[in-house]
Amino acid sequence: MHREQHSVIHKLISLLRGIHIHPAYLLIPIAFSLLSAVFEGAGLGLLVPILNGFLQKSFAFITDVPVLGNIVGYLPESILQNDRFLFGIILSGFLVVYILKNILRYLSIISMGYFGERALHHLRKVLFGRYLSFGKLYFDTSNVGHHNTLLLEFSRQSISPVLLIDKLINAIFSLTVYFVVLITISWKLTLVALPLFVILHFSIKFMITRIKGLSRAIAKRGSELGKKSVEILSTIPLVKSYRTEKKERDIYSDISNEKAKLDFQVKALQNLILPIQEIITIIVAALVLMGSLYLFGRDQIASAPALLVYFYIILNASSKFGTISGFRGIIASSSGPLDEVLKIFSEEDKYYVKGGNKEFVGLQDAIKFNNLTFGYASDRNVLENVDFTVKKGQMTAIVGPTGSGKSTLINLLMRYYECPENSIYLDGTDIRDFSLDSYLQHVALVSQETLLLHDSLRNNITYGLENVSEDALHSAVDSSRLGDFVELLPEGLDTLIGDRGVKLSGGEKQRVSIARALLKGSSILILDEATSSLDSKTEKLIQEAIDEAVQGRTSIVIAHRLSTIKHANKIVVIEGGEVVEEGALDDLLVRKGEFFSLWEEQKF
Numbered sequence: 001m002h003r004e005q006h007s008v009i010h011k012l013i014s015l016l017r018g019i020h021i022h023p024a025y026l027l028i029p030i031a032f033s034l035l036s037a038v039f040e041g042a043g044l045g046l047l048v049p050i051l052n053g054f055l056q057k058s059f060a061f062i063t064d065v066p067v068l069g070n071i072v073g074y075l076p077e078s079i080l081q082n083d084r085f086l087f088g089i090i091l092s093g094f095l096v097v098y099i100l101k102n103i104l105r106y107l108s109i110i111s112m113g114y115f116g117e118r119a120l121h122h123l124r125k126v127l128f129g130r131y132l133s134f135g136k137l138y139f140d141t142s143n144v145g146h147h148n149t150l151l152l153e154f155s156r157q158s159i160s161p162v163l164l165i166d167k168l169i170n171a172i173f174s175l176t177v178y179f180v181v182l183i184t185i186s187w188k189l190t191l192v193a194l195p196l197f198v199i200l201h202f203s204i205k206f207m208i209t210r211i212k213g214l215s216r217a218i219a220k221r222g223s224e225l226g227k228k229s230v231e232i233l234s235t236i237p238l239v240k241s242y243r244t245e246k247k248e249r250d251i252y253s254d255i256s257n258e259k260a261k262l263d264f265q266v267k268a269l270q271n272l273i274l275p276i277q278e279i280i281t282i283i284v285a286a287l288v289l290m291g292s293l294y295l296f297g298r299d300q301i302a303s304a305p306a307l308l309v310y311f312y313i314i315l316n317a318s319s320k321f322g323t324i325s326g327f328r329g330i331i332a333s334s335s336g337p338l339d340e341v342l343k344i345f346s347e348e349d350k351y352y353v354k355g356g357n358k359e360f361v362g363l364q365d366a367i368k369f370n371n372l373t374f375g376y377a378s379d380r381n382v383l384e385n386v387d388f389t390v391k392k393g394q395m396t397a398i399v400g401p402t403g404s405g406k407s408t409l410i411n412l413l414m415r416y417y418e419c420p421e422n423s424i425y426l427d428g429t430d431i432r433d434f435s436l437d438s439y440l441q442h443v444a445l446v447s448q449e450t451l452l453l454h455d456s457l458r459n460n461i462t463y464g465l466e467n468v469s470e471d472a473l474h475s476a477v478d479s480s481r482l483g484d485f486v487e488l489l490p491e492g493l494d495t496l497i498g499d500r501g502v503k504l505s506g507g508e509k510q511r512v513s514i515a516r517a518l519l520k521g522s523s524i525l526i527l528d529e530a531t532s533s534l535d536s537k538t539e540k541l542i543q544e545a546i547d548e549a550v551q552g553r554t555s556i557v558i559a560h561r562l563s564t565i566k567h568a569n570k571i572v573v574i575e576g577g578e579v580v581e582e583g584a585l586d587d588l589l590v591r592k593g594e595f596f597s598l599w600e601e602q603k604f
């Protein structure tokens with residue numbers, strides 16, 4: 001094996017370590033495989049005396065055959081005298097040995113299959129867990145379609161060498177046994193035949209390199225295919241309205257076509273290995289035959305049946321050798337997907353938000369933004385020296401033009417992205433020191449976009465909460481003014497609300513989100529333009545609900561419509577990522593600054 005292949009195997013082993021699969025489990029299928037090879041050897045060994053006896057019409061010689069003779073020696077004299085009986089016994093022995101060989105082979109395949117599927121299961125489980133551990137920024141910069149392809153396809157392809165390793169092991173053992181049998185039949189001939197395998201080994205080298213290159217290209221196409229399908233299927237209205245069905249279908253078809261072509265090339269190469277090897281074998285075998293005549297002249301090399309078996313084994317050996325070479329092809333073709341899978345295991349650019357180990361038991365005094373400067377990418381700051389305090393039990397409003405960084409503040413408060421050290425304090429302790437579990441339990445967010453699962457309305461509202469009582473659920477539904485809507489639904493709360501909530505209007509979605517937050521009952525409530533997609537009638541209803549909800553809670557409210565934040569204890573005005581003004585409504589109006597002009601703009 002050349003160096004490149006070593007590196008694939010090396011990567012594969014580190015992958016198995018990563019998913020805590022101990023290679024020792026492989027010992028069971030390997031043991032079965034070993035035993036099966038031994039029985040195969042015994043079967044082949046029996047074939048020579050069987051053929052010999054058949055041709056000579058006598059089995060008298062049998063007691064002189066090494067090993068077998070010893071075994072037969074235990075038989076009673078009466079049987080040894082009876083040729084037919086002896087033939088029957090040896091033939092039955094041959095059959096039993098071959099049946100056992102196949103049973104063992106099956107056990108080896110089955111235990112290997114079990115190991116492989118377990119390994120795949122572990123890999124998928126660990127991969128999914130890893131995805132969930134990455135920060136939101138990772139998902140901002142990568143593609144769901146790719147991740148989907150990775151979980152479904154690349155995972156299996158990346159460990160395909162492991163899934164097929166029993167074939168390799170069986171081939172290696174069989175070859176070893178063949179070798180022993182060949183040597184026993186004629187070591188001279190075997191010496192002549194040996195170069196055959198060296199030729200075979202090098203004959204396929206170029207194919208392996210080619211397959212490896214193709215594998216990367218295929219993985220790339222596979223990922224593109226996943227991206228395209230997920231992207232297009234999730235933006236159907238856009239496709240429909242811009243009439244891009246044909247265009248998108250053509251793009252998809254092109255990628256799929258490319259992939260099919262590459263897949264075919266790999267298949268063609270992989271399946272070329274065996275026939276090439278067989279042809280080379282036949283040629284070399286013929287050469288060996290002639291060579292041995294020339295070398296050994298009329299010397300008796302072996303008996304005729306032995307020679308027959310000898311060449312039978314050589315042909316078999318070449319096919320087993322082909323399996324080993326084919327395995328090299330499989331390793332090569334797994335390298336593309338393997339690289340993609342290993343990227344998920346690397347710690348590079350995962351943007352973890354890990355949290356500390358302090359327990360957050362609830363806000364006692366205030367949330368303080370302390371000279372917070374933040375940028376998603378390192379080149380541009382979205383927030384600049386943001387400094388203000390959110391008092392416990394009060395309502396703090398954040399206003400400002402779109403793109404000024406309001407939602408970014410919330411993203412940091414929700415711990416979606418890691419904030420700089422000492423930039424946000426909860427009661428004087430850095431937010432980063434608190435565990436995410438304990439902190440986020442106290443925070444509920446209603447945001448601009450409502451995330452819904454393809455599930456019942458009930459499960460969407462109670463998502464992530466345990467032991468929710470029916471009363472609490474109904475009261476949350478009522479408070480969020482969803483009651484009338486639920487009554488109209490055919491199955492009430494158990495109605496399926498479709499993928500990403502397409503069966504709900506914008507206002508209904510937002511009320512689901514509010515119900516969810518109310519049900520969570522957290523002491524810190526964040527509303528990021530929670531009423532932005534509501535008509536004024538519903539908004540009024542919801543405003544009542546919100547006014548009720550913020551009572552006695554610490555709330556941060558971002559609202560586009562300034563009328564909705566009239567009751568705020570404090571209003572913070574942000575522009576271009578900087579706090580430009582803060583204070584109570586009356587103060588700000590008197591000051592006639594930024595807030596005043598926003599207020600005047602919205603008057604009508």
Ligand SMILES: Nc1ncnc2c1ncn2[C@@H]1O[C@H](COP(=O)(O)OP(=O)(O)O)[C@@H](O)[C@H]1O
Binds near residue numbers: 376377382401405409
């Ligand atoms: N995930 C993100 N990655 C990079 N830039 C972002 C991301 N989210 C928002 N931004 C940028 O940050 C700036 C502030 O956005 P945002 O906080 O959403 O504003 P607002 O909520 O005030 O409308 C915008 O210029 C926006 O382009």
Ligand SMILES: [Mg+2]
Binds near residue numbers: 448528
């Ligand atoms: Mg926003």
